[in-house]
Amino acid sequence: MEISLAAETVFRIGSFPVTNTLIASVFTALVIGLLAFALGRRKPSLKPRGFQNLMEGIVAWLLGLMDGITGNRQLTKKMFPFVTTIFLFVVISNWIGIFPGFGTIGIREVHQGEEVLVPFFRSVNADLNFTLALAIVSVVATNVLGIVVLGAFKFAGKFFVNPFKNPIGAFVGLLELIGELAKLLSFSFRLFGNIFAGEVLLVVIASLIPYVAPLPFYFLEIFVGFIQAFVFAVLTLVFMRVATVEAEH
Amino acid sequence: MGELLHELGIDWRLLIASLVNFALLFFILKKYAYKPILGMLEKREKMVADSVDQSQKIEQEFRALQERKEQELRGARAEATKIIEEAARKADELKHELVRDAKAEAKKLVAQTKAELVAEREALKASVRDEVADLVVDATEKVLGEKLTAAADRKLVERSLSSVETLPAGRQERV
Numbered sequence: 001m002e003i004s005l006a007a008e009t010v011f012r013i014g015s016f017p018v019t020n021t022l023i024a025s026v027f028t029a030l031v032i033g034l035l036a037f038a039l040g041r042r043k044p045s046l047k048p049r050g051f052q053n054l055m056e057g058i059v060a061w062l063l064g065l066m067d068g069i070t071g072n073r074q075l076t077k078k079m080f081p082f083v084t085t086i087f088l089f090v091v092i093s094n095w096i097g098i099f100p101g102f103g104t105i106g107i108r109e110v111h112q113g114e115e116v117l118v119p120f121f122r123s124v125n126a127d128l129n130f131t132l133a134l135a136i137v138s139v140v141a142t143n144v145l146g147i148v149v150l151g152a153f154k155f156a157g158k159f160f161v162n163p164f165k166n167p168i169g170a171f172v173g174l175l176e177l178i179g180e181l182a183k184l185l186s187f188s189f190r191l192f193g194n195i196f197a198g199e200v201l202l203v204v205i206a207s208l209i210p211y212v213a214p215l216p217f218y219f220l221e222i223f224v225g226f227i228q229a230f231v232f233a234v235l236t237l238v239f240m241r242v243a244t245v246e247a248e249h
Numbered sequence: 250m251g252e253l254l255h256e257l258g259i260d261w262r263l264l265i266a267s268l269v270n271f272a273l274l275f276f277i278l279k280k281y282a283y284k285p286i287l288g289m290l291e292k293r294e295k296m297v298a299d300s301v302d303q304s305q306k307i308e309q310e311f312r313a314l315q316e317r318k319e320q321e322l323r324g325a326r327a328e329a330t331k332i333i334e335e336a337a338r339k340a341d342e343l344k345h346e347l348v349r350d351a352k353a354e355a356k357k358l359v360a361q362t363k364a365e366l367v368a369e370r371e372a373l374k375a376s377v378r379d380e381v382a383d384l385v386v387d388a389t390e391k392v393l394g395e396k397l398t399a400a401a402d403r404k405l406v407e408r409s410l411s412s413v414e415t416l417p418a419g420r421q422e423r424v
Contacts, residue, residue: 006258016262029274040281059286081283085275128257133267
């Protein structure tokens with residue numbers, strides 16, 4: 001049993017390492033993209049049926065949920081595509097990561113004199129590259145939205161305060177700036193930690209008792225996968241909400 | 250730091266690949282999923298709001314119409330009552346007038362009849378006087394056996410008759 005913190009490279013294109021998480025993430029994106037195509041292919045009808053009905057229900061529920069946080073339908077509509085994409089990508093990739101074959105099917109390679117299994121697929125968020133990328137996207141988008149809504153000058157005023165006029169404000173602004181960087185770490189490590197731990201847990205349990213015993217842990221992972229996606233999306237939404245509020249002086 | 254990043258498996262090439270991956274997914278979803286669904290939801294929301302507004306408007310109009318109908322009905326009823334009252338009043342008036350007219354007519358008729366009766370009696374009285382005068386003349390002629398001149402005779406009779414006429418009223422009735 002080998003557990004590697006980093007994702008394994010399955011093959012290389014030139015010097016570009018194609019890792020098993022990259023394969024899984026492309027697969028996830030394809031699944032979601034195809035669903036979107038299936039939805040967008042037909043012109044949506046005023047009297048929804050079947051698939052459209054389901055999707056509209058989900059969207060309406062999400063809109064209501066987001067309204068509860070933003071308290072403003074206009075703002076919700078601005079944030080909705082971004083936050084929903086994060087949520088969908090994270091939850092679908094987490095759930096796909098539980099599929100059998102993830103982490104188990106692969107090729108044996110010799111690394112540093114040891115024979116290790118290199119799986120073809122690995123849960124996307126069990127790779128810090130992807131969670132960090134999502135965190136970067138989230139934080140950058142939050143700040144961009146803040147600039148768009150408040151204007152660059154007002155938004156910068158949250159972080160940069162004249163220390164001679166308002167030394168406490170200047171210090172708080174500095175903390176806010178550090179906070180933005182801390183967000184990157186908390187976002188990426190929270191998701192990575194949860195999903196990676198889940199993967200490890202499943203591998204360990206399956207190696208101890210291969211039958212039936214891992215089942216409750218699979219349920220747990222389905223739940224955790226949803227919750228982590230939800231937390232990531234809701235936190236992004238909350239940070240966006242905060243970024244669009246003017247600083248109080 | 251580089252050692253730590255390497256240990257965590259962070260590779261800037263993978264980072265960029267996943268960013269691109271996410272961006273692509275974002276735009277595909279935005280174009281094919283969010284836009285149509287949000288548009289449709291908005292459209293339906295607007296439609297529902299519109300139809301609710303419309304139904305409220307229709308209800309209001311209906312209520313106003315009913316109110317007007319009721320008002321008109323009430324007006325018509327009042328008008329009818331007024332007309333009936335007027336008619337009754339007029340009929341009453343007419344009745345009174347007719348009765349009054351009839352009474353006057355009857356009174357007039359009675360008076361006329363009375364006058365006629367009086368005139369007739371006068372005429373009768375005159376004719377009786379003439380007759381009596383002639384009779385007296387004749388009788389006197391026979392009695393006297395001697396014929397007076399007609400003129401003298403007549404004068405005599407008339408004198409006697411006028412004496413009769415000057416009798417008191419109570420006795421005159423009996424003539």
